[in-house]
Amino acid sequence: MAKSQDYSSMTVPQLKERLRETGYSVTGKKDELVKRLKLSGLTVPELKDQLREKKLSMQGRKEDLVKRLQNGSDGGTGKKKAIRRKDPFSNVGVKCTRCRQVMSSKQELEHVNGCWFEEGDANVMLLQVKSYYCNEAYRLLLAFNIDATFKALDSVLRQVWMECCGHMSHFLINKELEQESSQSETSAEADAGNKPSANGQDWRAAILGMMSPHKEIRITSAYSSGFDLVEEEKPMTERMMKYCEGYSILYEYDMGTTTEVTVKYLGKKHLQAVGSLLFVNNILMQNVKPEVPCKKCGKLAKWIAGDYDSEYYCTKRCGETSGVETCMLLPYVNSPRSGSCGYTGRPLWM
Numbered sequence: 001m002a003k004s005q006d007y008s009s010m011t012v013p014q015l016k017e018r019l020r021e022t023g024y025s026v027t028g029k030k031d032e033l034v035k036r037l038k039l040s041g042l043t044v045p046e047l048k049d050q051l052r053e054k055k056l057s058m059q060g061r062k063e064d065l066v067k068r069l070q071n072g073s074d075g076g077t078g079k080k081k082a083i084r085r086k087d088p089f090s091n092v093g094v095k096c097t098r099c100r101q102v103m104s105s106k107q108e109l110e111h112v113n114g115c116w117f118e119e120g121d122a123n124v125m126l127l128q129v130k131s132y133y134c135n136e137a138y139r140l141l142l143a144f145n146i147d148a149t150f151k152a153l154d155s156v157l158r159q160v161w162m163e164c165c166g167h168m169s170h171f172l173i174n175k176e177l178e179q180e181s182s183q184s185e186t187s188a189e190a191d192a193g194n195k196p197s198a199n200g201q202d203w204r205a206a207i208l209g210m211m212s213p214h215k216e217i218r219i220t221s222a223y224s225s226g227f228d229l230v231e232e233e234k235p236m237t238e239r240m241m242k243y244c245e246g247y248s249i250l251y252e253y254d255m256g257t258t259t260e261v262t263v264k265y266l267g268k269k270h271l272q273a274v275g276s277l278l279f280v281n282n283i284l285m286q287n288v289k290p291e292v293p294c295k296k297c298g299k300l301a302k303w304i305a306g307d308y309d310s311e312y313y314c315t316k317r318c319g320e321t322s323g324v325e326t327c328m329l330l331p332y333v334n335s336p337r338s339g340s341c342g343y344t345g346r347p348l349w350m
């Protein structure tokens with residue numbers, strides 16, 4: 001159907017005639033008519049590609065798609081447009097579990113240093129965990145004893161964010177880095193010195209792309225439920241400091257409907273003496289729940305459907321009337337696992 005036509009050399013009556021033949025609107029100035037004719041010559045998949053790029057709805061008949069692309073909006077009210085403007089996962093606040101202050105994620109490290117740590121011998125290590133997707137909006141700053149194991153970290157991540165039905169999980173790191181480091185201790189040390197300046201994004205992208213599986217390596221055994229018995233592990237600090245300082249480790253929970261988060265070792269710190277009640281789940285800071293608007297009406301969403309390109313709805317009814325099956329709607333909770341494999345969250349401290 002896609003004919004390459006020089007519509008601009010046609011006269012307005014000719015253009016209108018052509019549009020009328022194919023059943024499209026004939027209103028507008030010449031360049032609008034030309035644009036409409038060009039769009040009408042595209043196939044439905046081509047139109048949908050353009051709509052996807054422009055983040056517009058891809059629903060409806062071909063005429064609707066053309067109209068939507070022509071207008072550059074989904075039509076409808078100005079209210080609807082306002083809903084689409086803002087990315088609900090940008091500028092999500094982070095809350096300190098000690099003083100309960102909410103701040104921007106840019107301030108979290110400075111804050112955690114002042115609020116939780118002080119000068120003194122290291123008694124904990126500080127880890128930063130972030131969701132890979134959703135603009136890194138889901139985030140935690142965690143403290144662990146110096147001799148804690150990856151297994152302990154796995155248990156906390158399951159408890160706070162992940163556990164739905166006891167899937168496998170593991171920690172990955174780039175294989176090249178691992179080989180480099182194990183070749184000789186001295187060169188590994190030298191490399192370690194240069195690491196913070198290297199770009200951690202590259203191998204993260206390589207790992208997450210999963211296009212070259214030989215590049216990834218598990219740095220831990222594969223874990224199952226957080227409460228089973230596993231053989232005693234070495235403290236994670238050793239591996240963290242050797243391979244991971246300045247880099248992110250990838251944690252994957254569930255090898256089917258995977259939830260990916262990255263873990264960064266931020267060094268050893270001296271944790272102030274704090275009441276045990278404040279120190280729940282090792283969490284020093286945690287993001288507040290992102291406020292996502294209902295896809296249908298724009299009210300605050302409480303339900304989620306789908307683990308990829310998730311749709312958010314305020315009520316089950318809004319989801320159902322948008323064509324989502326009831327069984328697909330899960331409570332939207334403060335976790336990057338929201339929407340995946342029946343995950344419904346668990347009561348947290350916030």
Ligand SMILES: [Zn+2]
Nearest residue numbers: 096098099115
């Ligand atoms: Zn604080």
Ligand SMILES: [Zn+2]
Nearest residue numbers: 164165167341
């Ligand atoms: Zn599950």
Ligand SMILES: [Zn+2]
Nearest residue numbers: 294297314318
């Ligand atoms: Zn709604």
